[in-house]
Amino acid sequence: MDCNGYRQENHDQNLFPKPKVLVLEPPPVFIYHEDILSQKFHFLKAWDSPLPLDQFLTTHAHSVQAILSHGSCPVTTNTIRLLPSLGLIVTTSAGLDQIDLQECRRRGVSVAYAGSLFSADVADIAVGLLIDALRKISAGNRYVTQGLWANSGDFSLGSKLGGRKVGIVGLGSIGLEVGKRLEPFGCNILYCSRNKKSSVSYPYYSNVCELAANCEVLIICCELNDQTRHVINKEVLLALGKKGLIINVGRGAIIDEQEMVRCLMQGEIAGAGLDVFENEPHVPSELISLDNVVLSPHRAVHTEETLMALVDLVIGNLEAFFSNKPLLSPVLLDE
Ligand SMILES: O=CC(=O)O
Numbered sequence: 001m002d003c004n005g006y007r008q009e010n011h012d013q014n015l016f017p018k019p020k021v022l023v024l025e026p027p028p029v030f031i032y033h034e035d036i037l038s039q040k041f042h043f044l045k046a047w048d049s050p051l052p053l054d055q056f057l058t059t060h061a062h063s064v065q066a067i068l069s070h071g072s073c074p075v076t077t078n079t080i081r082l083l084p085s086l087g088l089i090v091t092t093s094a095g096l097d098q099i100d101l102q103e104c105r106r107r108g109v110s111v112a113y114a115g116s117l118f119s120a121d122v123a124d125i126a127v128g129l130l131i132d133a134l135r136k137i138s139a140g141n142r143y144v145t146q147g148l149w150a151n152s153g154d155f156s157l158g159s160k161l162g163g164r165k166v167g168i169v170g171l172g173s174i175g176l177e178v179g180k181r182l183e184p185f186g187c188n189i190l191y192c193s194r195n196k197k198s199s200v201s202y203p204y205y206s207n208v209c210e211l212a213a214n215c216e217v218l219i220i221c222c223e224l225n226d227q228t229r230h231v232i233n234k235e236v237l238l239a240l241g242k243k244g245l246i247i248n249v250g251r252g253a254i255i256d257e258q259e260m261v262r263c264l265m266q267g268e269i270a271g272a273g274l275d276v277f278e279n280e281p282h283v284p285s286e287l288i289s290l291d292n293v294v295l296s297p298h299r300a301v302h303t304e305e306t307l308m309a310l311v312d313l314v315i316g317n318l319e320a321f322f323s324n325k326p327l328l329s330p331v332l333l334d335e
Contacts, residue, residue: 018042019322020063024053024079027070027092028302029310036311041318043068057082066090066321068314072280072298075099080107088321090314094118094174094301095251096331097224104333111331112317116173117309118301123177125300126219126249129273130166130182132294133245134159139291162186167215169208169232170222170250171197178219190215193222208232212239217247224251232256237263244269249300252278261286264293275300 021041023030030037037043044064049056057064057079064083069075071093080086080103087109089099094114104111132138135158142148143155166182168175168191179189179202189202192211196204205211208231212218218240222228232246232255240246246269248255257278263269264287271292277283280298287293316328 019066019318020044020060021318022046022057022060022064022067022083024067024069024075025073027068027073029070029092029307029314030068032307033311037314040315054078054082061085066318068092068318069099071095071098071301073098077103080104080109088112088318088327090317090321092310092314094122095223097251101331101333110321110327111333112321112327112329113331114301114310114313115329117313117329118306119173119177121303121306122174122221122249122300123181125275125296126174126178126221126247126273127181129247129249129275129294129296130217130219130245131161133247133271133273133292134161134164138294142291164188164217165190165215166217166219167191167205167211168202169193169211169218169220169254170228171200171202172221172223174249175219175221176200178221209236209239212236212244213241215240216243217245220246220248220250220254222250222254224253228254230254230256232260234259234263237269240269242267242270245271245273247273249275252276252280257284264290 018041022044024046026047044060046053046056051059061083062085065085066088067075067086069089069091075089075098077100080100089104089109090112091099092114094117096113099111101111140155149155162185164187166187166189168178168189171191171193175191179200182189190205190211191202192205192208205214220232230253234256237259246260260272261284264272273294275296276298283295287295313329320327
């Protein structure tokens with residue numbers, strides 16, 4: 001060992017090299033906390049390499065046993081096939097639409113995810129977007145900051161939250177948290193999901209169009225899959241009606257975005273609060289110009305606190321995998 005301990009440290013690393021983990025694109029948890037994560041693992045940064053992705057993957061094919069991924073980073077069949085030693089994908093996301101789960105199942109690759117870690121934070125944003133859209137908080141902010149208050153003094157009225165009939169689409173952990181928050185405001189909750197839930201007494205609709213026809217607000221909390229893609233279509237939006245609001249904290253593609261834009265522009269629905277979009281980070285320009293739409297940059301999931309909890313979960317899952325222990329938050333692929 002030399003006087004600054006360098007050789008000793010190098011020597012230890014040679015004896016116990018850090019496990020290698022592939023990162024295709026850096027998730028927010030990596031951007032904010034790379035220093036902590038890098039103490040435990042050696043990250044292969046595909047996005048940082050001059051090599052085209054396939055060549056990068058081929059170069060590291062036999063040393064990659066685990067991938068760290070996130071909600072807007074596809075893990076495709078091609079990627080999985082180029083990595084014969086792959087045994088685990090840890091996504092920092094609660095949604096799984098970006099991962100080819102069928103290929104994982106076929107290849108026996110395990111998947112770990114964020115589970116319900118973000119549910120409370122996402123529900124907070126859903127309620128925030130709803131209150132903002134109803135009471136025009138962002139529109140009021142623009143009205144004041146653009147100097148219009150002083151000039152005209154006439155800002156249009158918002159509408160009351162209490163007593164509103166709110167339809168939740170997808171009563172999983174996020175939907176339940178949304179319902180829990182809106183009940184004390186005096187909202188009447190209705191819901192639609194794959195199955196009726198015995199744990200709640202909210203009226204259940206098996207059909208989303210019927211739900212829309214019977215409520216004044218639709219809050220989208222379900223996952224994106226083949227059954228839910230564009231499930232909020234023209235028919236559903238028209239059923240929601242001219243006074244209806246739509247809030248989306250699920251995935252952009254659950255709504256037919258083009259149709260929603262048209263309905264908003266033509267007054268077929270009253271407004272929207274959106275954290276997610278079909279083609280992020282692209283947001284249709286029409287939405288940006290509408291005063292009855294509140295926009296948020298897909299950040300419902302992340303607060304400083306949950307990002308720290310996510311660091312622990314990511315490390316816990318990777319450590320479990322590399323020491324042959326059960327994952328902390330596995331996705332049940334056989335379901
Ligand atoms: O949208 C983010 C997530 O699915 O966690």
